Each structure stands twice: as structure tokens, then as C-alpha cells.
Amino acid sequence: MTVDSVITEPHIMTPKGILQKNIVINDGKIIDFTSDTPQCDKKINAGGLVAIPGLIDTHVHYGVYSPIDEAARTESHAAALGGVTTMMRMLRLGHPYRTHLQAQLAASASSHHVDYAIHATIFDEKQADEMKYCTECGVTSFKLYMNLGGEIGHVYMDMDPGTTQLFEATVQIQTNTVRKTLSNAAKLGCPVLVHAEDYQMCECGIKKAKQNKKDGLSAWSESRPPDSEVKSINQICEIAREFGTTIYFVHIGSAAAISAIQEQRKKGTKIFVETCPHYLTLSHEKQSSYLAKVMPPIRTTQDNNQVWNAISQKNIDTIGTDHVANRLKLKVGQDVWSSLAGFPGIGTLLPIMLSEGVNKNRMTLDRLVEMTSLNAAKIFGMFPQKGAINKGSDADITLVDLKKEQKVRAELFGSFSDYVVYEDWRLKGWPQTTLVRGQIIAQDMQVLGKPGWGRLVKRVP
Ligand SMILES: [Zn+2]
Structure with a gap:
């Protein structure tokens, strides 16, 4: 044979x-x-290279600033070059799922270079009633934004396929919606991803900072304090325990949030935790550019150290990027308040973690692999199909050159975004070849595959 x-x-x-x-x-x-x-x-x-399971990026926003058929092409291009073989889209639908999910799925089907899966955001009770329908369409994880409400409930929904108009909306997250989502998720056996920031505290903090004419990333961090994360974490965990729901806290990056979660774990809440590369590498003490504005904000170098500690103590399970495919023109405003939150990160995920983590002895390659593939696959129902280099698994493999050094440039990745927060960082450790289901998708920083190879991953809740 x-x-x-x-x-x-x-x-x-x-x-x-x-x-x-x-x-x-x-x-x-x-x-x-x-x-x-x-x-x-x-x-x-692959002489001299390390074969690791293709990365699963658990947290990707695309289809918001460009329509999903285009966004899937550009952002999965960046993913492939970054050694990511499965990207999990954070879908924000400003319509009912029953009438509008199929169009999103159809527009995604022919344009991905790498495999993908979808988390469905629940904004209101009507959408919460559609969760079972979502699972029937292969969408088996859900997201809640606790930070949306009051005067800061503004959000961009995903564009309707076939349009190029930004879809602006306001959201008031209600306790009834939260309760119904957590209750339904428990019945369906699906995890709920939670953006944990208390919108009332943030609203108040932002108002105060603006009145005092504050600006910059430190003011941004102060206006949305770690305490607002703690309040939100405690609130949602109490409801989750009532229903037995599994909570997955996205983008955790402050020492206070990490210890609040540990307390809630002790009380018996089923919790998984994700952090992002920027909470390990950026702080408002070192960074000044509005480019690094994100929600929750980047904090202090001491917080960075606490997140590294939590990784080695296995109190954090996964690393997602919270990649936002936006452009400079929209991104940077006159002050921190008018600048847009979020930045791209899917292409730099692996090189940043190899360079700042593995090659600086802050984490083992073992631990990196566990967090970026095995844990993500298990939490989101993709194991054993994905998540490990095992007999019988999909041949999603990234060949890594741990010694290669290269400067980061936004142009490297072919994303919709025309900037990266790590521009000019010299990183050691890069992916050399990316295979998705046995096919070479990228090699030597060139994409070789064609869009459309990537498939929606069949997940088992
Ligand atoms: Zn996000």
C-alpha cells in the first residue's frame, strides 16, 4: 500500500x-x-523540527469588520501561517438564529484555509430559546457578555453575509437571559463562555475617568478595574452552581480575577479558564499606544507574572487570542476612549508563546501544547478527533523551528488587519509547516492551500 x-x-x-x-x-x-x-x-x-498538534485558537472575532466569506479567507490565512489549524469563531448574531444562522454557515463553508468551529453569543431570551437549534446545527458552545449594558452596551454584531456595512447595536444584558442561558446550557451539556466584567462598575469608572480628563492605557485599566471582573465572576458562578453549568471564562488577565476564580472553584463551580498572549506580555506600564486597548484591559507587569504563575500551577486551561480583525483607520481615535478595543493576534499566538514562554523558560513546550490543543479540544468536544498527535486523530500538525528568529511585521500574515501590537518584536521560535487533515496548508511563511479546505468541525457536546 x-x-x-x-x-x-x-x-x-x-x-x-x-x-x-x-x-x-x-x-x-x-x-x-x-x-x-x-x-x-x-x-x-522534518529533521530538526518539533511536531506539535495544530493549535486550536479558542477565541477569534472575524466577520465583524469584513463579511465572513472574505474574513474567513484572510484570517484563516493568518491562522495557517501561525500554525493554527482550528479557529473558533465568536459569532455575534444580531438576529434570531433560526432565520440567520444558516446564511452565516453557508458563507463560511467555502472560504477557510483551516478548520473552524463556532461559539454562539446569546444576547436575549429569544436567542436563549434557540440554543437547542444551534446545537442541531453543530454549534455546541455559547457566549455571554456581562459587560454590555447601560450606556456601554454598544457592540458591533457580525455583518450580514453579502453586505459590507458595519452592524452597530446596543445590548442590555438581563438576569433572565443569563439564567435561561445557563440553565439551557446545562441541559444541553454545553459550556458557556463568559466575558466577565460588570457593566455598571465599568460604566461608572469610564464616566469618572472622562470627567477627570484622564487618558491612556492606565486610565483605561483604572476605568474597568479588576474588581469589576471579580464581581461578575462571583455573580455568574453562583447561578452556574444552581444549574450545574460549566463556565469557561474567556480572556482572564488580572491577578484579582484569577484568585476569585480559584475561590469559586473551591465552592464546586465547574470552571475552565482562558488567557490571551497579551495578558502575559503587555502592560499599561510598558505599552502606551492605543493599539493595545482591549477589554478587559491589559494590566500591570505584576499581573503578567501572576498569569504566568497560574499557567504553571495549571489554574489556567487554554490560550485563545481574542483576535479582532479590524483596521487602523477605525482602531485609533484621538484618545483612549474613542479608540476601538481589540486587535489581531491569531498569527502571532504561537511565535509569542514560543519566544516569550518556552524559549525564556517560563513554560514547557509540553504545557504549551496541552493548553493550545489538548485542553481546548477536550473542553469543546473535539477530542480525540483533534487536540493530540495520536493514531486515528486528524493529521493537524504544526512543525516548529524552535531556533528560528524573525521580526514580527503585520504584512507577514495577510490578515484583514494592517497592524499588529507586536510590530518589530524579534521572536525566537516559529512554525515552519502547518498541516490540516494531512494537507500542507502553509510552509516557510507561504500559504500553499486553497480556501475552502477548512471544514466546520463536528463536535460532540
Ligand atoms: Zn472576544
């Missing part, structure tokens, strides 16, 4: 440790690990 391809001489990161064998791939799956090289159509030489 001639197999499709063999990756020769990689150091393979498996859940059971490092393996020095060839990886045999057929029909998109890993079928064997061998010492010899079986007959194959394609040989991929």
Missing part, C-alpha cells in the same frame, strides 16, 4: 511524551508511527 504522506524525523510531542518516529498519514488521519519510511506520495522532511 502507498500512503499519502510521511513526516520524517520529527521530534513528536505526544500526550505520553516525546517520540522519535516518522508520522504516517493517510486520508487525512495519522495512521502510524514508524522507524522506517513506508512507500508514500509525499515525504515531508
Whole structure:
């Protein structure tokens, strides 16, 4: 028998440790690990490289500032170059799911380079009633924004496919919506992703800071204090315990939030925690550019250190990027208040974590792999299909050169965004080849695959 391809001489990161064998791939799956090289159509030489499971980016916003068919092409292009093989879209639908989800799915189907999955945001009780319908369409995780309400309930929804108009909306998150979402999710066996910031505290903080004519990233952080995260975390966990819901806290980056979550875990709440590369590498003490404006805000270097600690103590489970595919023209305003929150990050996820984490001995490669693939796959119902280099798994593999050094440039990634917050950072450790279901999608910072190869991942809640 001639197999499709063999990756020769990689150091393979498996859940059971490092393996020095060839990886045999057929029909998109890993079928064997061998010492010899079986007959194959394609040989991929990986001498000197480390084979890790393709990354799963748990938190990606695209389809908001450009329509999803275009956004899927550009952002999955950046994903492929960054070694990400599955991107999880944070869908914000300003319509009922029953009438508008199918159009979003159809517009996504032919334009991804890498595989993808979808989290559905629940903004009101009507959408909460549609959660079962969502699961029937393959959408098996849900999102709540506790930060939307009062005068700060403004949000951009995902664009309607076929349009290029920004879709502005206001949202008032209600307790009834939160309760129904958590109750339904528990019945359906789906996790609920929570953006934990208390909108009332943030509204008040922003008002005060503006009155006092404050500006800059430190004012932004002060106006949305870690205490607002803590309040929101405590509130939602109490409801989650009532229903037995699994909560997944997105983008946790402050010491106070981390310890609040530990307290709630002790009380028996089922919790998973995600952080983002920027909460490990950026602080308002070091960064000044409005480009690094994000919600929740980047905090202090001491918070950075606490997040690194929480990673090594296994109090954080995953790393997502909170990638927002926007452009400078919209992004940067006259002051921090008029600047847009969020920035791109899917292309730099792996190089940042390799350079600032693994190569600086802040975390092991083992731990990085666990957080960026295995844990994400398990939490979101994609394991054992994805998440590890195992026999029978999808051949989603990223070959990494731990020694390669390169400067970050926005143009490298081909994203819709015309900037990155890490511009000019010299990083050590880059992906060299990205395979999605056995197909080489990117190699040597070039995308080789065609859009449309990426599929919606079949998930089991
Ligand atoms: Zn987000």
C-alpha cells in the first residue's frame, strides 16, 4: 500500500511524551508511527523540527469588520501561517438564529484555509430559546457578555453575509437571559463562555475617568478595574452552581480575577479558564499606544507574572487570542476612549508563546501544547478527533523551528488587519509547516492551500 504522506524525523510531542518516529498519514488521519519510511506520495522532511498538534485558537472575532466569506479567507490565512489549524469563531448574531444562522454557515463553508468551529453569543431570551437549534446545527458552545449594558452596551454584531456595512447595536444584558442561558446550557451539556466584567462598575469608572480628563492605557485599566471582573465572576458562578453549568471564562488577565476564580472553584463551580498572549506580555506600564486597548484591559507587569504563575500551577486551561480583525483607520481615535478595543493576534499566538514562554523558560513546550490543543479540544468536544498527535486523530500538525528568529511585521500574515501590537518584536521560535487533515496548508511563511479546505468541525457536546 502507498500512503499519502510521511513526516520524517520529527521530534513528536505526544500526550505520553516525546517520540522519535516518522508520522504516517493517510486520508487525512495519522495512521502510524514508524522507524522506517513506508512507500508514500509525499515525504515531508522534518529533521530538526518539533511536531506539535495544530493549535486550536479558542477565541477569534472575524466577520465583524469584513463579511465572513472574505474574513474567513484572510484570517484563516493568518491562522495557517501561525500554525493554527482550528479557529473558533465568536459569532455575534444580531438576529434570531433560526432565520440567520444558516446564511452565516453557508458563507463560511467555502472560504477557510483551516478548520473552524463556532461559539454562539446569546444576547436575549429569544436567542436563549434557540440554543437547542444551534446545537442541531453543530454549534455546541455559547457566549455571554456581562459587560454590555447601560450606556456601554454598544457592540458591533457580525455583518450580514453579502453586505459590507458595519452592524452597530446596543445590548442590555438581563438576569433572565443569563439564567435561561445557563440553565439551557446545562441541559444541553454545553459550556458557556463568559466575558466577565460588570457593566455598571465599568460604566461608572469610564464616566469618572472622562470627567477627570484622564487618558491612556492606565486610565483605561483604572476605568474597568479588576474588581469589576471579580464581581461578575462571583455573580455568574453562583447561578452556574444552581444549574450545574460549566463556565469557561474567556480572556482572564488580572491577578484579582484569577484568585476569585480559584475561590469559586473551591465552592464546586465547574470552571475552565482562558488567557490571551497579551495578558502575559503587555502592560499599561510598558505599552502606551492605543493599539493595545482591549477589554478587559491589559494590566500591570505584576499581573503578567501572576498569569504566568497560574499557567504553571495549571489554574489556567487554554490560550485563545481574542483576535479582532479590524483596521487602523477605525482602531485609533484621538484618545483612549474613542479608540476601538481589540486587535489581531491569531498569527502571532504561537511565535509569542514560543519566544516569550518556552524559549525564556517560563513554560514547557509540553504545557504549551496541552493548553493550545489538548485542553481546548477536550473542553469543546473535539477530542480525540483533534487536540493530540495520536493514531486515528486528524493529521493537524504544526512543525516548529524552535531556533528560528524573525521580526514580527503585520504584512507577514495577510490578515484583514494592517497592524499588529507586536510590530518589530524579534521572536525566537516559529512554525515552519502547518498541516490540516494531512494537507500542507502553509510552509516557510507561504500559504500553499486553497480556501475552502477548512471544514466546520463536528463536535460532540
Ligand atoms: Zn472576544
